[in-house]
Amino acid sequence: MVQCHSRSCGRSPARVLDQRAGGPEDSAAPSHAADRHSPRRCVLSPVNVALLGAGVVGAGTLDLLLSKRAQLAAMNGVEIVPRHVLVRDPARRRPVTIPPEALTTDPARIFSDPDLHVVVELMGGEEPARTYIEAALSAGRHVVTANKEVIAKHGGELLRLANRKGVDLSFEASVGGGIPIIDTLRKDLIANDITAVRAIINGTSNFILTAMSAGREYAEALRQAQELGYAEADPRNDVEGIDALYKLSILSTLAFRADVRPTDLTALGITGLSARDFQYGAEMGYEIKLIAWARRDGSQIEGAVYPLMISRDSQLAAVKGVFNAVLLEGDQIDQLMLYGRGAGAKPTASAVVADLCRIAQNIRRGASDHIHINERALSIRPFSKMLARFYLRLSVVDRPGVLAQIAQILGAHQISISSVIQRETDETSRVAELVIMTHAALEGQMAHAIDAIRSLGPPLRPARVVAITGSGGVGKSTLIGKLIESLRRQGRTVAVLACDPESPLTGGALLGDRFRMGTVVDDGVYIRSLAACSGRQAIADHLGGVIRLCEEFGFDVVIVETVGAGQGDTAIRAWADLVVLLLQPETGDDLQWEKAGVLEVADLIVIHKADLPGAERVAQQVRSAMELSSGSKVPVVLASSRTGLGIDELARLLQTLPSAIRRGDEIGAFLDEARRELDRLLREPDAPQILALWRTGRIDIQEALRRLLDSRPSRPEEEPTGARSESVI
Ligand SMILES: NC(=O)c1ccc[n+]([C@@H]2O[C@H](COP(=O)([O-])OP(=O)(O)OC[C@H]3O[C@@H](n4cnc5c(N)ncnc54)[C@H](OP(=O)(O)O)[C@@H]3O)[C@@H](O)[C@H]2O)c1
Structure with a gap:
């Protein structure tokens, strides 16, 4: 690996000359020719490189430099030689073999090497990476880095330092992994005024969002990303949009030629999203993506990273999984989209080595790339002022x-x-x-x-509101007493609002709130009678307010006992989730309940006192009457407060039967909407x-x-x- 470092090329780029050709303007052709005859022969003094870091990207870069050594030398006209590799743990197993003489944990050994040309920083994090980059540039070394955090936060001053020192600072791999976006902005689009940047530049979050779009919840999608190695154990930088924010700051700085710092931008992550958002998005024709976007609006720049609903037909919506894409808008190009793998050892190493090759060619030509930023006096629009x-x-x-x-x-x-x-x-x-x-x-x-x-x-927490209605003497209060006991045994709290002044539950006192039945009363039971003062209906005017109060106090079930089966009782439908009609055997007039008009509002029919003869016959009559009149399949339950028959089953049904008003049928939906409209009108x-x-x-x-x-x-x-x-x- 370190075969070609026999001659020092010195530190200044101008001194890196072909020993044989003898001039900076020398073309690559002789090198190609030399390489064809002897691929391993070094025709120019090599460009000596120190890699700081041999993790995912470092090892990938080393592997690429070694495996394509001859090809790269032929293309560049000069050999690139990895001379030092800095790591924390030299004993760690790595996917590439590093010669022991190159491996070091001592940065001083690298910085004191007089024959070093390029420092490639692939450690990550802000420090000590920034310090090492600054030290390298100050010492006249070219620098390549994949470190978005350092470039986003300190790129301005580091580029100015590089310019002063006449060396290159290249950072193609810092945004979009293998996508060549940095050089595109710096060079290929130089004749454009870029007006907008929109990008998917975090593969981890895009993988998670793609999985959520297929129905997974956030936690499950994140776990899958971690299992596949796409997300780190601590995924905050990716899922909170911070990684994308650094990249957006770099892209904006280059696109708008103004110094855009990460603190000028706002990042909102994807952690609050649910699979339901994707369902709603799909219904409306949208995909949800974490988009890093910035645009120039006159003399102002605005930019942010946040989950955005974008049209399913848009190009960015088609970017799935860990792939990245950057969409640029410029006055000359109109639109340009670059798409590819935004991370991983090979794509990122491809970008790092491309930077190295450009530097090697610059060294050979005695040139360097100066990046001019902050050419324009553009102000940043605060996030709160964005539309x-x-x-x-x-x-x-x-x-x-x-x-x-x-x-x-x-x-x-x-x-x-x-x-x-x-x-x-x-x-x-x-x-x-x-x-x-x-x-x-x-x-x-x-x-x-x-x-x-x-x-x-x-x-x-909404209570289950159950209205119990039925003509006098059918045993509403007695049954409610038994239901209270059953519901309490099931651990439910119960409020009873009796609109019936005759109710033994309230002792017959119109506004009394004492409980006079032989049933258990504890902190989980509240009983109150309500006066139906308007006289127009069988329920109290302020029933809705009292139900809401019971919910505020956290009752699980609110039972409303109505005056009695009659036309007026249908008004309860507006307040109750479930209307239960009580009938009993031997009512005399079998069809009285049908005439009363309550059958149509009943969601459940209870044949009470079912221990008396004829209960089953009444149940049958009701079933056939209901089927004949409306084809309805309202459940009919036999119950007896005296024997306990059907009480627990009834208590269970009260909690689990679908809410009538919210069944989603047309009438229910219409009533809901009408109630809301009425509420607005009453204000x-x-x-x-x-x-x-x-x-x-x-x-x-x-x-x-x-x-x-x-x-x-x-x-x-x-x-x-x-x-x-x-x-x-
Ligand atoms: N991974 C990607 O796909 C990707 C894509 C684009 C850009 N990047 C950027 O590339 C850079 C490297 O990422 P990575 O994924 O390769 O990281 P990594 O796998 O964690 O590797 C970091 C390397 O740096 C070494 N290191 C860290 N701190 C050090 C210190 N203080 N002194 C000496 N050595 C130190 C580590 O040594 P040990 O091995 O001994 O621990 C390791 O070899 C980061 O800036 C990252 O943002 C990565």
Whole structure:
């Protein structure tokens, strides 16, 4: 390996001359000719190299230099000789054989070598890498590095030092691994004014996002990336966007010819994403990618790294797995995309060796590459002043007013909503998922709006609200008492709201809240009677508020006992997840319940007192009546408070049956939407007056609704949609 270091070439590039040809302008042809005859013959004094680091990239670089030694010498007209290899642990097994005389743990040995030409820093991290690079440049050595952190943070001063010393500082491998983006920006696009850079430049996060797009959750995708060696044990630099931020700072500095520091840019990572975001994205025609982007807007530069929804048809959306891509926009080229492997021993070594070859050729020609940065006085636009469209996914309690509350917060921050999707997360739960897409808004305003939405608190754990209805004497209170016992045995807390003034649960006292039944009462049980004051319906006016209070106190199940089976009881449908109708054998008029109109709102029918004769017959009658009238398959359960028959089963069904209102059927969805709209209308200033007219009978409900609708203010003009089709998460 160290065969060709017989002659010192000195430290100055101008002194590296072909001993045979004798001039810096010597062409490569004689070397090629010499090499063809004797591939191992060194026609020029070799370029001596010290590798700082022999890890993934260092070992890959060494392997490439050794395996393609003759080819590289022929192409460059000079041999590149690895002379020193600095490591921490010389005993460590490596994929390439390093001659013992080259291996060292002593940096002084390298820096004191007078015959050294190039230092190749492949250690990583900020220190001592920066110090070594600075020392090498100060001593007139050329430097090649793959270290994005050092170049991003200190590139400006190190390049100025290299320029002063007349040596090269090359860093092709610091961005995009094997993609030749640095030299493209520095040289090939020199005649362009680059206006925008968009890149996928972190293979680890792109691998994770690709897996999540296929349905995996973040943790599972990260584990897979770690198993395959794509993610480190501590993946923060990659998944929090820091690695991409360093690379973006380098790309922006070169693209816009202005010093763009990592502190000028903002990085938001991918750790908060869920597979559901990818599902929503797919429904709307988007992929989610961690995009590093920067653009020049007049005299300002703006840039950030964050997960972006990009159109599925875009070129960047097609970049999968560990692959990287950089898309440039320039006044001459229009668009240019470079695509390839952004990491790994071979692609990165390819970039490192390319830098080494350019330096070797410069040495041979007595030239050096000067990089001019900071040519332009461009200012950096603060992140808070950047515009984007946003995608928000929120878990909210599915109740009237929540969407209005969120819309109000967004509106107060000048953020206008472009679309809303609402989904249930679970049929039996009352937590809904709200997906909001906004028009273009300022990052700063969105950050404040999110703080305000978060201050609303975590979504309330929703209670299961069960209405129990049935005519007088059917045994509602007795059954509720038994259900309380069963639910408590199952560890559930129960609140009972009795709208029935006759209820023995409340002792018959209209507003009493004492429990007078022979059942267990403990801290997990709350019983309260509610007056139905409007007289227009069988439930109390303030029932919704009291149910919400019970949820605030964390009750698992809220049972609402209604006045009795009748037309008015259908109003309970708006508040309950489940309406349970109680019937009993030998009701006299078998069809009385059908006439009462409650069958259509019942989600579960209980034949109570099923220990009496005829229970099964009534159950059969109900089943056939339901099937005949509506084809419905509402469950019919036999239960007896006296014998305990069916009570535990009933308690279980109350918790597990799908919520009727949230079944997703058209009527349920319509009712939900109507409730939300009504809630909005009731917040209008004219609403109290209209309600007062209705309450005193001066207008009917249709007229009240019409007036409420008329009282809406006209909607503000839509804001123009931003030119970008992506939305920030
Ligand atoms: N890995 C990639 O695919 C990739 C792609 C593009 C750019 N890069 C960049 O390339 C550089 C190297 O990455 P890598 O993945 O090759 O790292 P690595 O596998 O961790 O190797 C680091 C090497 O540096 C040596 N080293 C570290 N600190 C040292 C110290 N203080 N003194 C002496 N030797 C020291 C280590 O010695 P021991 O072996 O004795 O521990 C090891 O050989 C980093 O800047 C990285 O960002 C890497």
